[in-house]
Amino acid sequence: MRVKTFTLLLLVMSLFTPVLGAVELKYKFRPGNVYEYDHTVTRSSKVAAFKTNSSQSPIKTSQKFTLRAIDFQEGAHIVDVIGAGGAFRRYVRENGALSGAPGETGESVPFLLSFPVGDWKVGERHQLQQTMTVGATSVPATWNMLLKSLDNDKQTAEILFNCSFKLPEDRLRRKEFAMKGRAIFNFEQGILQQSEWVSTYRFIFSNREMAVGRELWLFEHQSSSALTLAAKKD
Secondary structure (H helix, E strand, C coil), X not given: CHHHHHHHHHHHHHHCCCCCCEECCCCCCCCXXXXXXXXXXXXXEEEEECCEEEEEEEEEEEEEEEEEEEEEECCEEEEEEEECCEEEEXXXXXXXXXXXXXXXXXXXXXXXXXXXXXXXXXXXXXXXXXXEEECCEEEEEEEEEEEEEEECCCCEEEEEEEEECCCCCCCCEEEEEEEEEEEEEECCCCEEEEEEEEEEEEEEEEEEECCEEEEEEEEEEEEEEEEEEEEEEC
């Protein structure tokens, strides 16, 4: 009898106990709130041709931009993005995917991750397909994401991510792109607090001598970015 009572008690307790190590990540921009971000980028490049190598010293730039939450309609947040390059409006779904962006300029778009819909467990991996803007071109990209940890005291989630996509190439020219990073998301407030990511682009020109390929020219460009929430105003 005691065993049955104890088992029933455990069952009742489990119904009211939240699942540990699982969370649903959703953006929760509150209308009227203003989110101010600092964004720094460090760029460097190098060129190798035959036995000659040259590199450019890292150049660091910083800018500030503001996200002003306007409204929430038809399942999307209406957000005005204000920065040095001007202002434009963006429509962001709760999982971070864009539902519309009239007048968007591409390069001036702030960094926002898209998350899988539903609960996400610590250690669980997800793969998402999302278009990425490179210069004036939009390319389909594959995003791999891992929920590394949760901090229930700070109400934050740590996410690791990387991105890759296929670039045009032929027998002589090969292009490679890689990006990986880390983000801290406040799941109670529904905002991105911090993120760092590194992207690398390589262009390799080769000479085909019979069945042997010899690299003649290499260009590599690396960009390291950091995004930090500087202030939130209600």
